[in-house]
Amino acid sequence: MPDLLGPRTKLLFVGVNPGLSAVALQAHFPGRTNRFYPALFRAGITDRLIDASSGFAPGDREYLAGRGIGITALVPKATARADELAPAELVAGAEALTGAVGRVRPHVVAMLGITAYRIAFAMPKAHVGRQPSLFAGAPLWVVPNPSGLNAHSSLADLAVAYREVAVAAGLELSPPPA
Numbered sequence: 001m002p003d004l005l006g007p008r009t010k011l012l013f014v015g016v017n018p019g020l021s022a023v024a025l026q027a028h029f030p031g032r033t034n035r036f037y038p039a040l041f042r043a044g045i046t047d048r049l050i051d052a053s054s055g056f057a058p059g060d061r062e063y064l065a066g067r068g069i070g071i072t073a074l075v076p077k078a079t080a081r082a083d084e085l086a087p088a089e090l091v092a093g094a095e096a097l098t099g100a101v102g103r104v105r106p107h108v109v110a111m112l113g114i115t116a117y118r119i120a121f122a123m124p125k126a127h128v129g130r131q132p133s134l135f136a137g138a139p140l141w142v143v144p145n146p147s148g149l150n151a152h153s154s155l156a157d158l159a160v161a162y163r164e165v166a167v168a169a170g171l172e173l174s175p176p177p178a
Contacts, residue, residue: 003072004028004061005104010068011045011169012106012138014097016082016090016116016145017075025055028071033148036112039158044173045069045166068171070106072097074120081149082116090120101136108169109138110162113145128161130168141165 001018013036021030029036030052037050046067050060064071074093075085101109111117118124123131131140143161144153153161159176166173 001026001028001073001076001078003070003100004064005070005072005100006065008065008068009070009104010107010171011166012070012072012101012104012109014109014111015071015073016113017073017085017093018078020078020080023078025052027052027056027060029146030055031148034146035148035155035158036146038155039146039162040069042155042159042176043163043166044176045162045171047174068169070104072100074111074116082113082145082147085116087119090116091122094120098136101138106138106169108165109135109140110165111140111142113147113150114142116145117142139168141168 001023015028018028019031022028032053037052040046041049052060074097075089077085077089079085114126114128118126126142128142128144131142134140143165144150144158146158163173
C-alpha cells in the first residue's frame with residue numbers, strides 16, 4: 001500500500017495498518033463505514049468529500065498532497081482488523097515511523113487510535129490529544145480512529161479532533177459545511 005507523502009506534507013495522519021480492502025483498492029480508508037474522509041470534510045480540511053470506497057478518483061491523491069495532508073500506516077501489513085496485529089509489530093512500526101517522519105518533516109503527526117499508540121510507543125497511560133514529547137522533531141497528537149468499529153467517537157468528535165490537529169499543523173481550512 002503506497003504512502004501518501006510529499007515534500008509539502010504539513011499534517012501526517014498515521015493509521016494503524018491498512019485493511020484488506022485498502023490494499024485491494026490501493027486507497028487509504030476506503031470502507032463505507034470508515035469516517036476518515038467525512039471527518040476531514042466536516043473539519044474543513046478538505047473542501048469536498050472524498051469517496052474512496054471504490055479506490056481514489058483521479059486527482060484525489062494529488063488533491064490531498066496539495067492540501068498538505070500525508071497518510072501512512074504504523075504497520076504496513078494488511079489485516080481484516082487492526083486487533084490482529086501482535087504488539088511486537090506495533091512497536092516495530094513505531095521505530096520505522098521515526099525514519100519516515102524524519103525524512104518528510106511534517107509540522108504535526110496525528111496517530112489515529114489510542115490503543116495502538118499506547119502499545120507501539122510503550123505509553124500505557126497516554127490520553128487522546130497532544131502528547132508531551134516531540135516525535136522525530138514533530139509534535140505528536142493522538143486522535144480518535146475513524147474506523148466504523150470505533151463506536152466511542154462520533155463523526156462530530158472526529159471532525160473536532162482533526163480540525164484541532166490541522167490548525168496546529170498550519171493548514172488552510174475551509175469553513176465546516178453547514
